[in-house]
Every structure is written in structure tokens, then in C-alpha cells.
Amino acid sequence: MFHFPRNRSKRSDMSQKPTIRHALSTTRAGDFAAWYQEVISEAQMAEESGVRGCMVIRPWGYGIWERIQTLMDARIKAAGVENCYFPLFIPLSYFAKEAAHVDGFAKEMAVVTHHRLIADGKGGLVPDPEAKLEEPLIVRPTSETVIGAAMARWVQSWRDLPMLTNQWANVVRWEMRTRMFLRTSEFLWQEGHTAHADRDDAMAETLRALEMYRGFAEEVLAMPVIAGEKPENERFPGAQATYSIEAMMQDGKALQAGTSHYLGTGFAEASGIQYQSREGVQEFAHTTSWGVSTRLIGGVIMVHGDDDGLRVPPAIAPQQVVILPMLREDDGDAALLAYCEDLRRALAAQHALGEPVRVLLDKRPGKATQKRWAWVKKGVPLVLEIGGRDAAGGQVSVLRRDRLWRDDGKVAFAAQSRDEFLGVASAEIENIQRALHAEAMARRDAAIVPMDDWAAVAAYFTGSEDAVKGWASVAWSRPEGAALDAVVEKLKALKLTIRNTPLDGAAVSGACIFTGAPAVERIYLARSY
Amino acid sequence: MFHFPRNRSKRSDMSQKPTIRHALSTTRAGDFAAWYQEVISEAQMAEESGVRGCMVIRPWGYGIWERIQTLMDARIKAAGVENCYFPLFIPLSYFAKEAAHVDGFAKEMAVVTHHRLIADGKGGLVPDPEAKLEEPLIVRPTSETVIGAAMARWVQSWRDLPMLTNQWANVVRWEMRTRMFLRTSEFLWQEGHTAHADRDDAMAETLRALEMYRGFAEEVLAMPVIAGEKPENERFPGAQATYSIEAMMQDGKALQAGTSHYLGTGFAEASGIQYQSREGVQEFAHTTSWGVSTRLIGGVIMVHGDDDGLRVPPAIAPQQVVILPMLREDDGDAALLAYCEDLRRALAAQHALGEPVRVLLDKRPGKATQKRWAWVKKGVPLVLEIGGRDAAGGQVSVLRRDRLWRDDGKVAFAAQSRDEFLGVASAEIENIQRALHAEAMARRDAAIVPMDDWAAVAAYFTGSEDAVKGWASVAWSRPEGAALDAVVEKLKALKLTIRNTPLDGAAVSGACIFTGAPAVERIYLARSY
Numbered sequence A, B: 001m002f003h004f005p006r007n008r009s010k011r012s013d014m015s016q017k018p019t020i021r022h023a024l025s026t027t028r029a030g031d032f033a034a035w036y037q038e039v040i041s042e043a044q045m046a047e048e049s050g051v052r053g054c055m056v057i058r059p060w061g062y063g064i065w066e067r068i069q070t071l072m073d074a075r076i077k078a079a080g081v082e083n084c085y086f087p088l089f090i091p092l093s094y095f096a097k098e099a100a101h102v103d104g105f106a107k108e109m110a111v112v113t114h115h116r117l118i119a120d121g122k123g124g125l126v127p128d129p130e131a132k133l134e135e136p137l138i139v140r141p142t143s144e145t146v147i148g149a150a151m152a153r154w155v156q157s158w159r160d161l162p163m164l165t166n167q168w169a170n171v172v173r174w175e176m177r178t179r180m181f182l183r184t185s186e187f188l189w190q191e192g193h194t195a196h197a198d199r200d201d202a203m204a205e206t207l208r209a210l211e212m213y214r215g216f217a218e219e220v221l222a223m224p225v226i227a228g229e230k231p232e233n234e235r236f237p238g239a240q241a242t243y244s245i246e247a248m249m250q251d252g253k254a255l256q257a258g259t260s261h262y263l264g265t266g267f268a269e270a271s272g273i274q275y276q277s278r279e280g281v282q283e284f285a286h287t288t289s290w291g292v293s294t295r296l297i298g299g300v301i302m303v304h305g306d307d308d309g310l311r312v313p314p315a316i317a318p319q320q321v322v323i324l325p326m327l328r329e330d331d332g333d334a335a336l337l338a339y340c341e342d343l344r345r346a347l348a349a350q351h352a353l354g355e356p357v358r359v360l361l362d363k364r365p366g367k368a369t370q371k372r373w374a375w376v377k378k379g380v381p382l383v384l385e386i387g388g389r390d391a392a393g394g395q396v397s398v399l400r401r402d403r404l405w406r407d408d409g410k411v412a413f414a415a416q417s418r419d420e421f422l423g424v425a426s427a428e429i430e431n432i433q434r435a436l437h438a439e440a441m442a443r444r445d446a447a448i449v450p451m452d453d454w455a456a457v458a459a460y461f462t463g464s465e466d467a468v469k470g471w472a473s474v475a476w477s478r479p480e481g482a483a484l485d486a487v488v489e490k491l492k493a494l495k496l497t498i499r500n501t502p503l504d505g506a507a508v509s510g511a512c513i514f515t516g517a518p519a520v521e522r523i524y525l526a527r528s529y
Helices: A032-042 A059-078 A092-101 A144-154 A199-219 A266-271 A295-304 A333-348 A368-378 A388-393 A418-446 A454-462 A481-492 B032-042 B059-078 B092-101 B144-154 B199-219 B266-271 B295-304 B333-348 B368-378 B388-393 B418-446 B454-462 B481-492
Strands: A046-048 A055-057 A089-091 A111-114 A117-119 A125-127 A132-139 A163-172 A186-196 A225-229 A241-248 A254-262 A274-276 A282-284 A286-293 A321-325 A359-361 A382-386 A395-400 A414-417 A448-450 A471-476 A521-526 B046-048 B055-057 B089-091 B111-114 B117-119 B125-127 B132-139 B163-172 B186-196 B225-229 B241-248 B254-262 B274-276 B282-284 B286-293 B321-325 B359-361 B382-386 B395-400 B414-417 B448-450 B471-476 B521-526
Touching: A032 A046, A032 A295, A055 A059, A059 A163, A059 A186, A059 A199, A059 A295, A089 A092, A092 A132, A092 A144, A092 B117, A092 B125, A117 B092, A125 B092, A144 A163, A144 A186, A144 A266, A144 A286, A163 B163, A186 A199, A199 A225, A199 A241, A199 A254, A199 A286, A241 A295, A241 A418, A241 A521, A254 A295, A266 A286, A286 A295, A295 A418, A321 A333, A321 A368, A333 A359, A333 A382, A333 A388, A333 A418, A368 A382, A382 A388, A382 A418, A388 A395, A395 A418, A414 A418, A418 A448, A454 A471, B032 B046, B032 B295, B055 B059, B059 B163, B059 B186, B059 B199, B059 B295, B089 B092, B092 B132, B092 B144, B144 B163, B144 B186, B144 B266, B144 B286, B186 B199, B199 B225, B199 B241, B199 B254, B199 B286, B241 B295, B241 B418, B241 B521, B254 B295, B266 B286, B286 B295, B295 B418, B321 B333, B321 B368, B333 B359, B333 B382, B333 B388, B333 B418, B368 B382, B382 B388, B382 B418, B388 B395, B395 B418, B414 B418, B418 B448, B454 B471
Parallel strands: A321 A359, A321 A382, A448 A471, B321 B359, B321 B382, B448 B471
Antiparallel strands: A046 A055, A089 A132, A111 A132, A111 B111, A117 A125, A163 A186, A186 A286, A225 A241, A241 A254, A254 A286, A274 A282, A382 A395, A395 A414, A471 A521, B046 B055, B089 B132, B111 B132, B117 B125, B163 B186, B186 B286, B225 B241, B241 B254, B254 B286, B274 B282, B382 B395, B395 B414, B471 B521
């Protein structure tokens, strides 16, 4: 269990620690939800669009998404998966099929019923009654059905399998309560859909995608996750098995950050994905699907952000280094800018994390300190402030975003010679990537608490509201049906859910904390987004 | 004027030329429209989706789009433009504003009226009458209005200008007659939207985007284009000036392949994009917008395709080289595959056109000749066929897609030593890029015909249907209003439109072919897509 460093953000601090004036007006400890919104707003990542539940993703937020896309896409392609594009609209009848087939069929979707507007005679526009669609179209909430129909055309023989496809797209789910990046009516994602000859091959793909997500979260997002299987009640409707990666946010809640599903032959039967086997027999394919979305950005904020704003892991930072010349609007500016441009070029020629360093020389008008704090709030990993004297003396003043404050409460700029800095810049960028991961990992591990019985769970989650509630690690007997329903109800009373059963979980002994029957595995219990 | 090489595709040819059996069943000369569809189908680029007017873009087609995106995006970013993402849905009221403001307002759009489905009691689903939206939402046909609203929030002072934004997105326009890639209800595009302090700066951006498109078309797509200004009647609704790049397809028709608009202050006034000038005065911004779409892929097909399928310029080819091992399903296959893999690795380590060579070793089961023709139809620039003897002798058998046939009518494979080929492979890839451009340029230039009077225009376009009709280059006096309407009507009778006034047009003398008044510039007249 841990606490946020509440005191550091108070100005009239009675302790030994110096007073720090943080860049945000809210703190994680004070109001985590408000803090989250403030980070998004102050880092200029996204904003409300005026369209219910839809956001405008601004350049810094979209730049992070582009980095995620680029690096995830490389991993997807490396696995032999090919990108396609499927229609935004899905005929209503496709869902009727699925509704019959799938129990948990979600019905909150955007329905297109007309294809023309006409003037209403009062200066406004209305849907033209003459242009009513014969069959309504649904804005895709996911593309299972339309991709299934395509695969049914493409798959004929065992030679066509495995068929590995992926799509980067926008999807829409009509959400009543929305929160930027975490739950929006429209969001951006990738959805992998694959078809295989048999269960083994499909299950291997399901787990390959899960491992791809796990590696991506840890290595690229610097976000520690637990990869594991969701309990039966949390399965994707129609799936035989659902796996997830689960990350812990700084308020202790879990975020499901990616899922991978083994769908058995159910979807193939509904869509008609059949193939002729080597033996000449018609068989249904086994299918999988897996996806991650712009939700990952919400996770990055809540894992790495601090009371001064976002901290972006260098691997996904649109800019890894920002150079801020302290312009004075006088004759000295030309020499200062030349020095900064030279520095920019030298950095851009270096490589960090396997790619050229992304560096921006910010020449926009404005006060240097204002610009500094804007970049701090955006979480750029390294800020270089360069004044006229630095330029004359061949110096740079370096600020690491992940170590913003000195012990004496001052901003931790460090003066270095230009050449010395250039010698370590790449390594420093890589250090920040590692440091953010290590910090998140230590915090998460400290907040995963093994518990031996239900009383301990109840005590932990009903304890002081001040303390961050992490995850309970408990042993259970993997009950099913009505027994599982009873567990879910019991958890609900404490606002808890079962997150997953870790794939690399150690063997268990003892009794299930719910049923008393012999335990078969450990699971994580947590509050969640 | 030119003719397609009709005879070469006929089997019982009476001329000296040998008989060639082309890979497609239709020819450009025989039925250009059917040929176009066959290329798309046989190259597995796209197919009908079952959703009216929407296509499924298959991996080869989508791979080409990804290449276009990657290279265009680099040019957009290099110009300092930042990517954002705006909502798919736009409230109806935004269009009411625009409808009042813009004359040519298009009303064919997808209208979302409900947000839930319910069972109809007969095993089907219907939009839930209880879930009718208070205000219908429109699926974006373009994002002018919603981006304008955002810019109105973001732009406050002259310091915020220019504001340069771009979006990669799907958009929907309800089209009655659709044709894959050229005109589909849903398509993919980028839309640049920028705001500037004054007319000069906005006009400079409009022309910068146009020049970016021109350079991209020529250098990346190997597609010669004319950059110029559209006549008044072809302006984007609400624009003060519209510019385009126009490409000539092999049937002589023009394809508008990209547009850039200077919008004056009209959109800023409608959206409220105002800024405080250096002098402290509130001013409306001058805005621009510019876009290209998946339509470019249709252009690439119709400029470079031949009677054997697509030919993809190497810069946008998802694979530039495909290695086809002639597997025999015996003990020799292992050595053959090892040789091919070694070759693949050696090629992948090379660079062409400034990037690592994209090379695929196609190990899928199937007959080598079938696979060869599949790749020919897809238009991969270089095909290498490797048999057991080639592997043993250190040889490769190379086929350039742009020079498929020998004079004797055989497929033009050339045997080379492996090392010799590796020494020239990059250069050969770059040669193909240049050769495709030169071929297209020569064909286009031969089909642009200067004409001195209307009689010549009428004779040209009413002549033999056998001959490909190119473009007429004529001088005119740039009539406006009713005089322009009369010109447009006259052209319409010959199915002609004014394409544009080239930016680099030479000075003209003489009389306008329409009005007899002194000519001020030359324009192109053509049939078009």
C-alpha cells in the first residue's frame, strides 16, 4: 500500500521538505479524476469536440498515437499479419445474425437511417423522408461480422490458412458516460482478425497477440502489465477464451489495456468461413481477434503523469528533446539561434532506442519560462534551455522531465558543456525510458497484495479512503456458472472485479477464498476503469 | 493522338508481331472500364463489400495506400503541419450554418438518427424509437465545419498563426454511381486545414500544398500532372480560388488527383476564427484547405496498368522485389530456400529511392508459374524466379514488370549471376520508377493537342471512337458569370469540362476560342472521371 506524496504539493508545508509549486492546479492525491482531465487539457492532448462523447485529439495527443501506431504496426507486420480496410458501415442484418448468436450483444450503436438532408423551410435542415434507407446501416462498433463475411469469400482451402488480417480504424460505441481516451463514443484502434485450420494454431495466435501487447506495453509504453486470462464472466461475447493485459494506474485501479480472444468455430459458423482440408473435408475455421485502442494513451497518462503534467516515455514521445532558446529580441538572438540550430542538427543525427532522435527547436515567440512549463506539462523527456551566455560558453542547461525537482525544491536544471551533453544524450533518453518503467514497476509491485481470505480483502478495500487501494492477489477454485455469479456479486459490493489469471502464475495450494474448495490458480481483484 | 496497341492482344494476329497471351481477359483498348475493374480484382486490390458504395481494400491495395500515406505524411510534416483527429460525427446544425453560407452545398450525406437497436419481435432488429437523437448527426463528408469550430477556440492572437493542421480520416459522401477507388461512398483521405493572418500567407500555403501534390504525383506516383487553377465554375463551394493537379489516364480522360483551396475569410467568418493582430485589432483569419484521397490509387492503375495487370511504381510498391523459389517438394527444396533466403537478406540490406529495399520471399505452396502471374498482375516491379539449378550455379532469373515481353513474344526473363544482379538491383528499382514516369509523360504529352478554334475542338472530340481522345489546349479570355455558363454548356454537349489553367502556362496571344475576345491564358479541355 502506498500514499501519494501529498505534502509536496502544499505550499505551507510544516515538514522539513521544501515547498514546491507544481505546474498543475490539481494533484493526483487531491482528486485523481480532476487531475487526469487537467493533464489532458494542460498538455494539449485532447478536448471536448461539441459532439457528444467524441473528442478532438490535438497534435500532442495525436502525435503520441502516431508513435504507438508506427511501433505497434511494425510488430503486427513482423508477425506476418496484413493490413486491410473494411467499410465503416455494416448492414443491420449482419447484427441480427450476431444478436441471435451472441448472448451479450451490445445494442448501443449509431444507426444511419437516411442519406440526404433537405431544408425544413425554417432555415434549418432535416433528414429527407424521401431518402430513408431500405435497410439501416450501423456505424461499426467492431468489424467482426464484415471481416467474417470477407474471410468467408477469401478462405477456400487449407492453403489459404492461416489468414492474418488487421485493420486500423475508428469505431463507435454509444457510451452514456464518457471520459477522454478511456471511454469515448468514437475511438481509434486496431483490430486483428485471423482464421486458422485448428484450435492449436488459433490458440497460438491468440497468445502471440497477447505477448505482443505485453511486450509493447512494457518496452514501448514503459507500462508494466499482467498478461493473463479473463474469467468466464468477463469474456468477449462469443469467445471461448479472452486474455488481457492489465495495468495499474497510480490510483491503484486496473486498466484493461488490450485483449486477445480465441473464438473457437462459433464466428466461422455464423459467417461461413469454411475450408477444404488436406483430406478434402469441409471444415470450419477457428478464428481469433485482438485489439488495442487510444485507451492506451489514457493508461500512459495515469501510469506516468505527475503533479506537473504528463511524462511521456521517450519511445512514444513525438519530440524527445525540445530546445528552448532564451530569445531577447535583440542583436544577440541570431548567434543564439545559430548555436541552437547546430545543437538541433547534432542531436537529430544521433540515434536512441533504435531510431533517430526526435528533437525540436522551439523558436515561437513567447517567454522562455512560459514555454518551459508548457513543455514540462506536455512531458517531453528532455528540455534544453539555452541563453546567450550558454551559447557563448558552449554550454547547455539540461532538464530531465522524470527528475524535475531538486531536493531543495528548485527545478533541476543541470549545466553541462555542449560536447559532454552530446556524448550522453542518447543514453540519457534511453535512461529515461528505463527509469519510467522501473518507477511504475516498483509502484505497482508494492501495491499488489497477496491475501489469504475474504476478510483480508474486505478490510483492505474498505480501509481508509486516503490510502491508495491496489490489487489483491488471491487463490480461487475457478468456479463456473451460478457459483461464479455469486463471486461476482460479492465483489460488486466492494466495487471489485476479477482482472485476470496471470499466465506466469506460480502453483497454488490451499483453499479458494470464495468457495473453500481447493484453489487451482491465483487471480487479481481490483477496482478498474 | 494515340491508339492502344490493340493487335498485340489478339491471338490471331495477321501482322509480323508475335502473338502474346496477356494475363487479363479484358484489354485497355477493348473496354477500358471493364479492364480497370479486372485489374483491381486480379491484383487483389479491393472488392465490393456488400455495403452499398463501400469497398473492402485488400492487403495489396491497402499496402499501396500505406506507402502513399507514409510518404505524403513526411512531406506534410516537413512543411510544419501537425496532424490531429476530429470527430466522425458532425451535428446537423453545423451544416445548417454552412448551407446558408455556401451555394453549392451538397446534401447527400449519411444521417445518424438513433443510438440503439432493439428486437423487432420477429427475430430481427430495428432502431429503437426511444433512442432517437435530439439532433441528428452527420457522418463527416469533410471536416471544414468541425475543424473551423476548433480553430476558433485555438486561435486568439497573431502569435497563434499560421495554424497548420491536417487529418488522415475516412469520410462519407452518398454517391449514386460508385466506382472503386475513384468514387466510393466511403473513402480515405487527408484534409489539410490552415489559418493565416492575411491573404498573402494563406495563398502561399494554398500554392505550397499544390506544389507538394505536384511533386508527390510526379516523383512518388510517377504520374505526370498539370498543376493549375480551376475555373470559377469548378471551385470548391465557398472558395475564392481552387487549384488542382490533373493527370491523364490511358483512355485520355483527365483525373483530378488533388485540390487546394484558398477560402478567403468566408469560412473564418462562419466559424468565428478571429485573432488579435499585432496592432490589437480583431481580424478574421484567412483559411485554406487541401486534400488527396484513395482516388490516387485509381489514378495509378489507369496511368501505369497494362493488359497484364497493374504496374506499381517502386516508390509505392508494398514489395519491390518478389523472390519465387521453384519448389519441387523434394530434398532439393531446403538448399533452394536457403539460397533464396540469403538473396532476400542481401536485397533487404540494400537501399533504393532512399529507403531499404522491400523484398518478399514467397514460400507459399502453389505452382511457380501461377504465383508468377499473380505477382505480374499485382505489378510488383521485379520478379526473381529461382530454380534448383540457379541456386547451384549462383544465378538468378530476373523479370522487370515494366518490360514484360520480349520481341519474340516470350516473357522477358533474363539470367544473371547473383552477384551481378545484387550490384545493379537498387539502380534497377530506380530505373523502373523513372521508366514508368517517362512512359506516362511521353504518352500524355503526345495526347495534349493545342487547338486554335472551336471547330478543331469539336472535330477532335467527335472523331473516330477508336482513337483515344486526349486534352485540348486552348486560349480563352477567362469569361465570368453568364458568359462562363455559356461556355460550360457548350462543352457539356461534347462531354467536356475545363480542367485547369496551368500555373506555368506560357503567355498567350490571339483570340478566345469561345468569346472571340483577346485571350488571357490557356486552359485544358478534356473528358474526365
